Amino acid sequence: MASQLPRLRRSALPFAGSILGAVALTTSTVYADEPAKKSIYDAPPALVTPPNSEPTHPTPTDRLAVHIGAARRFINTHYRLACNKLDDAFSEYLSYEHSVTRTVAGLAPPKESSEKVLPGAIYVAVATMAGAIVTRRRVLPIRVITPLLVGVGSAWYFIPQTARNVGDLMWEWERKVPGVAETHAGVRSGIENAWKASVETSEETRRKFDETVSCVRKSAEDLVKRG
Template sequence: MAARVLLRRFSRKPIYDDYEPELPKADTPVPSPASHTIPQASGPESSLISPSATSETSTTVTSSRRGPTPTDRLAVQIGKARMFLYHYATKSEDAVNSTIDKAFHLEKSFTETVASLAPSRESGEKLMPGLVYVLVAGMAGSIVTRNRNILLRATVPLALGIGAGWALIPVTMTNVSDLTWKYESKFPVVADAHLRTRESIQRGWRFAKVHADLGKTYVDDTVSTARDTVEDWVKKGK
């Protein structure tokens, strides 16, 4: 009886099998998350994952592996074309605005320059009759030298016009001279030539003035001497 009890005790199978899971080998490929070979976990956590989330995950993984679609590439190219057109339109607009600004500044500078040439009200100088007289003087010079050589025909009317301008409208001529000198200062060669020409003209004018004064004095002395001589003759004749 005791031997039978012992045989039953040793013949019973254990409740838990002595099972040791085999580890995967190093060369065995790892299945992807979207593969159906991975067994799903059976437990309270696996019941929380919905089939829609699983399908979205598999779709995302598939699209990331597949790359951009033709629609995506077309959208990228359209975006590049729009940016190129935008930059080109911006540059064109800036160029047009810059050109218009330059034109406005040029017009403003021209009007201010012309207005600065006019005489002030305090001077009492009027342009209209003075300019007419200057024009008449220039025309008279061209008429006088119409049968002369080309050098006289080019210089005499200009000289008469400038002389009439300095005599009739001196304030306006001063403004014109200052403006001319302002532009000539930008070119040193022209400015030096102008200075030398003006100095030579001034020296010639002073020389002519001195000789005119000497001639006037000589004439006055001669006339006075002749008058005294005539008076002496008249007195002696009496």
């Protein structure tokens, strides 16, 4: 029994050596897998490279972008100006249209009046044409003035309210030109004075004629009585 003990010890040595080697490998592997401990000192700051102080030249792409931006601003500015001008022109057209509409509507006689524009205007046109036909073989001034006078006179006869409205409108237009307004006022005053003078002359002539006829009649009666 004592002789077998050294044999058991010699056979157990290799087995124990293998176990210790395995434990050592395991321990080293575990320590290798563990993360390294963080150092208590701060890491040194990273070196910052200073920017390049040399001037950079614009690339062709940059120059093209600048030209495109300038062109777009130019187009947008002129587009807005064109839109504003179109809006102003359209507003002016609407204002002019409303003015014309109000002017034409103002020439018509009032609704309570019995005057009719359509037949009266036809009568005035026929009278004017008749005056032109009658004076077609006369001298030029008579051929021009006679139809005008006939047309104006027929307008004041057939459509007096419309003729008065047209005359007032023409007078408003003539007042914008002082020279024309003064000439018109002078001609109108001359015509009115001539008309008044002719009326007074005709009345005076009629009165004298009546007096002459009365005297002749009285003389004739006296002669008859004396028979």
